[in-house]
Amino acid sequence: MPNAKLLLVEDDAALAELLSWNFKKEEYDVIHTPDGEEALLLVKEHRPDVILLDWMVENLSGIEVCRRLRRSSDTANIPIIMLTARGEEEDKIRGLETGADDYVTKPFSPRELVARVKAVLRRVRPALAGEKLVFGDVEMDTVGHKVKRSDKAVALGPTEFRLLRHFLEHPDWVFSRERLLDSVWGQDSEIELRTVDVHIRRLRKALNANGGADIIRTVRSAGYALDSDCAA
Incomplete structure (x- = not known):
């Protein structure tokens, strides 16, 4: 069974390195970019199974990346988990209404995020969860x-x-x-x-x-x- 492909869109280098390490340890294939525009290109090139998307990234906001992915039939069903320092309820609702499947507020533990990703994949791609x-x-x-x-x-x-x-x-x-x-x-x-x-x-x-x-x-x-x- 192939490893799940995860696209990490995060411009905090230290956090990106920490998350990449944790997901690779769980046998995910991790692709990383700090850039929203590049994220759209990487989605087309690699077809990830799940996307971790920071709200504030370079060149194109996470919200806009999410919106564009949901508009395209090719990418509309890829699970997206938003990562953000914004904790206000209105921001969470905006992220979910834009099409995010889940929402994690910083700071968070990598173990919690791994569990959230596994839960999303179990719902949408059960084969990747070994079921x-x-x-x-x-x-x-x-x-x-x-x-x-x-x-x-x-x-x-x-x-x-x-x-x-x-x-x-x-x-x-x-x-x-x-x-x-x-x-x-x-x-x-x-x-x-x-x-x-x-x-x-x-x-x-x-x-x-x-x-x-x-x-x-x-x-x-x-x-x-x-x-x-x-x-x-």
């Missing part, structure tokens, strides 16, 4: 690398396993072929788009081998998604 992924009658053990449907084993190749895991982590999200290539094969992949269709067909065949409903929905001119209506 099983369940969608209807489909169950994936991400640690044991096993898949069952209606308690019967489903045999998947490595690519189909990664595809299914990506869908299970984002139920009902529609992913274009380009997005799936980036997320499942990697941004540097030179695989053709039609290869995605081939692996989707293989995944469908494996999941439906025992006569179950097709839970992968083809969205015309858009891509593919897991369909909750078929998983009920």
Whole structure:
């Protein structure tokens, strides 16, 4: 199971070093920048699983970074925890209304922040917390690398396993072929788009081998998604 990727946007060098050390100790892959503008570029480049975002950073405020990330469909669902010295209730409400998932007021203990990040990831990306992924009658053990449907084993190749895991982590999200290539094969992949269709067909065949409903929905001119209506 890959480590969770964490983007830390913090312009206090000493605090950034302390937090980076604590999260790396917990086996997170940490990317750091003190700059709000650069943070937006790093999000596109690295697709972090969670963002720690200081309210006051260089060039572009944390609030504005959060607002822009929430406006884009590509980044709207990345968990964001705001870090700030502002403790007033109005500031907290403003941060949450802008789209932050949580809010931590300085000073705080690194252990508390690690716990907050783990809690957010458990809600939105259970595979990163080492838990099983369940969608209807489909169950994936991400640690044991096993898949069952209606308690019967489903045999998947490595690519189909990664595809299914990506869908299970984002139920009902529609992913274009380009997005799936980036997320499942990697941004540097030179695989053709039609290869995605081939692996989707293989995944469908494996999941439906025992006569179950097709839970992968083809969205015309858009891509593919897991369909909750078929998983009920």
